[in-house]
Amino acid sequence: MSFLKISHIAIAVENLEVARKAFETLTGNKIAVVEEVPDQRVRVGMLPIGESRLELAGPTDPSSTIAKFIEKRGEGIHHICFEVEDIRAELVRLKNEGFQLIDEQPRLGADGHLIAFIHPRTTGGVLVELSEKLK
Numbered sequence: 001m002s003f004l005k006i007s008h009i010a011i012a013v014e015n016l017e018v019a020r021k022a023f024e025t026l027t028g029n030k031i032a033v034v035e036e037v038p039d040q041r042v043r044v045g046m047l048p049i050g051e052s053r054l055e056l057a058g059p060t061d062p063s064s065t066i067a068k069f070i071e072k073r074g075e076g077i078h079h080i081c082f083e084v085e086d087i088r089a090e091l092v093r094l095k096n097e098g099f100q101l102i103d104e105q106p107r108l109g110a111d112g113h114l115i116a117f118i119h120p121r122t123t124g125g126v127l128v129e130l131s132e133k134l135k
């Protein structure tokens with residue numbers, strides 16, 4: 001049982017097109033598709049960096065959690081996502097270790113992954129996402 005790699009680092013941005021241009025120029029890599037996630041009121045672009053990705057997330061509506069995050073803390077790193085072997089086992093282990101889970105049970109995320117979030121209160125102020133690729 002272990003953490004396998006950094007799946008992605010998510011960055012909250014006010015304007016996805018502006019940020020996309022900046023990060024594509026910065027890295028020389030390209031975002032293939034920009035996806036809208038209607039229930040979270042965000043648009044998301046994944047920029048591949050080797051085995052990992054940068055996830056640029058911009059709000060489509062002021063009520064979105066990303067908009068509220070930016071309002072409170074400004075643009076910047078929103079969460080770090082680790083790919084794990086067995087997300088259910090990790091959630092049990094982390095709960096026993098005293099971490100505050102936002103999701104007690106994993107839920108279905110994008111792209112055939114189960115995901116769950118750990119509260120930043122117990123992880124040095126950083127929102128942590130766990131992700132397990134479904135086989």
Ligand code: ZN
Nearest residue numbers: 010055081129
């Ligand atoms: Zn994420």
